[in-house]
Amino acid sequence: MQNNLIAGSWVQGPDAVDNINPSDLDDVIDSYARADAGQVNDAVAAAKAAFPAWSTGSIQARAGMLAAVAAEIMARKEELGELLAREEGKTKPEGIGEVMRAGQIFDFFAGEVVRQSGEKIASVRPGIDVEITREPLGVVGLITPWNFPIAIPAWKIAPALAYGNCVVIKPAEIAPGSAHALAEIIQRAGVPEGVFNLVMGKGSVVGEALVNHPDVAAISFTGSVETGKRIAANCAARLAKVQLEMGGKNPLVVLDDADLGTAVDCALNGAFFSTGQRCTASSRLVVQKGIHNAFVDALVEKMQALKVDNALLEGTQMGPVVDQSQLDQDLKYLDIGRDEGAKLAWGGERLNRATQGFYLQPALFTETDNAMRINQEEIFGPIASVIAVDDYDQALHVANDTAFGLSSGICTASLKHASHFKRHAQAGMVMVNLPTAGVDYHVPFGGRKGSSYGSREQGRYAAEFYTTVKTGYTLPL
Numbered sequence: 428m429q430n431n432l433i434a435g436s437w438v439q440g441p442d443a444v445d446n447i448n449p450s451d452l453d454d455v456i457d458s459y460a461r462a463d464a465g466q467v468n469d470a471v472a473a474a475k476a477a478f479p480a481w482s483t484g485s486i487q488a489r490a491g492m493l494a495a496v497a498a499e500i501m502a503r504k505e506e507l508g509e510l511l512a513r514e515e516g517k518t519k520p521e522g523i524g525e526v527m528r529a530g531q532i533f534d535f536f537a538g539e540v541v542r543q544s545g546e547k548i549a550s551v552r553p554g555i556d557v558e559i560t561r562e563p564l565g566v567v568g569l570i571t572p573w574n575f576p577i578a579i580p581a582w583k584i585a586p587a588l589a590y591g592n593c594v595v596i597k598p599a600e601i602a603p604g605s606a607h608a609l610a611e612i613i614q615r616a617g618v619p620e621g622v623f624n625l626v627m628g629k630g631s632v633v634g635e636a637l638v639n640h641p642d643v644a645a646i647s648f649t650g651s652v653e654t655g656k657r658i659a660a661n662c663a664a665r666l667a668k669v670q671l672e673m674g675g676k677n678p679l680v681v682l683d684d685a686d687l688g689t690a691v692d693c694a695l696n697g698a699f700f701s702t703g704q705r706c707t708a709s710s711r712l713v714v715q716k717g718i719h720n721a722f723v724d725a726l727v728e729k730m731q732a733l734k735v736d737n738a739l740l741e742g743t744q745m746g747p748v749v750d751q752s753q754l755d756q757d758l759k760y761l762d763i764g765r766d767e768g769a770k771l772a773w774g775g776e777r778l779n780r781a782t783q784g785f786y787l788q789p790a791l792f793t794e795t796d797n798a799m800r801i802n803q804e805e806i807f808g809p810i811a812s813v814i815a816v817d818d819y820d821q822a823l824h825v826a827n828d829t830a831f832g833l834s835s836g837i838c839t840a841s842l843k844h845a846s847h848f849k850r851h852a853q854a855g856m857v858m859v860n861l862p863t864a865g866v867d868y869h870v871p872f873g874g875r876k877g878s879s880y881g882s883r884e885q886g887r888y889a890a891e892f893y894t895t896v897k898t899g900y901t902l903p904l
């Protein structure tokens with residue numbers, strides 16, 4: 428049994444839930460506590476009590492603790508990567524990669540602790556000094572999804588602590604193991620009692636209690652649009668700061684002059700790696716007519732060769748879907764696509780493997796129209812559509828014709844089109860000759876339109892969310 432971390436102690440919940448391996452439904456990883464609203468209150472109270480000392484204490488000590496977290500994550504990357512692959516279903520190499528990213532994020536923010544600075548500005552009134560500084564917010568609530576169960580907690584926890592806030596985090600209930608392991612590491616690094624708290628359990632109970640708690644100054648959320656909108660409305664009602672990272676319907680444009688091998692590799696990686704369960708996944712492949720047939724043929728050939736199996740087996744290239752409800756959603760969208768008149772060029776079959784799990788062949792629709800639901804709604808599975816276009820202008824129009832705006836990619840040899848696309852793609856991140864997924868850990872992450880709300884995450888831009896600005900005026904006497 429794995430417990431919640433509240434005020435420096437590991438506390439049982441009133442209830443618990445099994446964490447099941449999606450590659451092998453007979454494999455129960457462990458049982459994880461489910462908190463209730465009372466435990467959320469205890470965690471917030473502990474964080475509030477710890478805030479005065481933590482926010483004004485030694486920044487050298489704070490930097491040292493974050494560096495110690497980074498070092499332990501890195502030293503245990505194999506074991507933590509295996510746990511991640513076992514609970515979420517991405518392949519073990521992908522799991523190890525995600526764990527390393529979490530370590531790098533803690534390392535980056537360990538450095539940021541001692542690089543905090545302000546500005547001194549000339550006053551318009553002679554003799555007065557003006558200073559602009561940043562201060563932490565207080566208690567921050569972090570709500571994270573299952574698809575990056577260690578990297579997303581890391582990219583919210585590390586800046587929150589680095590800038591002097593205290594944290595209460597609620598990870599997704601279906602994959603809490605990696606966040607729990609991270610909590611153990613944070614506690615071992617010597618973070619004082621109450622500064623960091625973990626409350627596991629249901630979003631409708633634990634998440635709601637955290638979002639609506641009057642002592643939580645800010646909420647950072649990653650997940651679905653529906654939940655994000657609800658959280659934003661609740662935060663607005665009590666004037667709490669809020670940051671949302673939500674879905675995507677990311678286009679990868681392939682122009683006639685693209686290098687075919689590069690374009691196919693970008694599509695394969697962007698659409699199907701991590702089982703397509705990435706907010707930056709390339710779910711719409713917007714392909715110019717001259718290269719269309721060669722691109723589809725080459726992509727289908729690579730999809731057929733993709734090894735779909737247990738995430739922990741060596742050689743597996745795509746693991747299972749995360750759970751039954753996500754699988755049902757994927758199968759539902761395969762039916763919707765067929766009903767809308769799209770052609771299923773390949774894939775979409777349920778697969779049986781040596782262990783019972785949620786295995787699904789990657790699927791590619793062709794002859795699709797951008798107005799179809801499969802091209803407008805986030806599916807969040809290994810399913811992509813090809814949309815044929817006549818020219819660059821039409822490709823750009825289709826790429827932007829979506830309610831989302833997270834990541835947008837183009838494969839082309841034309842500097843003119845690449846430059847124009849970088850400027851005019853309505854997305855927070857733009858990729859040229861690269862997959863729409865796969866980003867650096869030290870630069871801003873986030874999108875526009877229905878994909879994001881509030882300030883950017885990661886890199887130095889994280890300070891926008893985790894601090895508040897103070898302008899000080901002094902008349903020296």
Ligand code: NDP
Nearest residue numbers: 571572598599600629630634635650651654673674706807
């Ligand atoms: P949710 O938005 O429901 O879950 C994200 C997090 O929010 C989880 O920790 C969840 O808790 C929590 N949560 C749920 N309801 C509330 C609430 N009322 N108040 C506060 N917190 C809440 O996404 P799902 O995991 O259910 O996935 C559904 C769909 O969302 C996916 O199919 C996909 O389309 C999209 N999604 C997008 C992601 C992205 O990165 N863009 C990531 C994950 C999902 P819990 O689940 O434990 O109950």
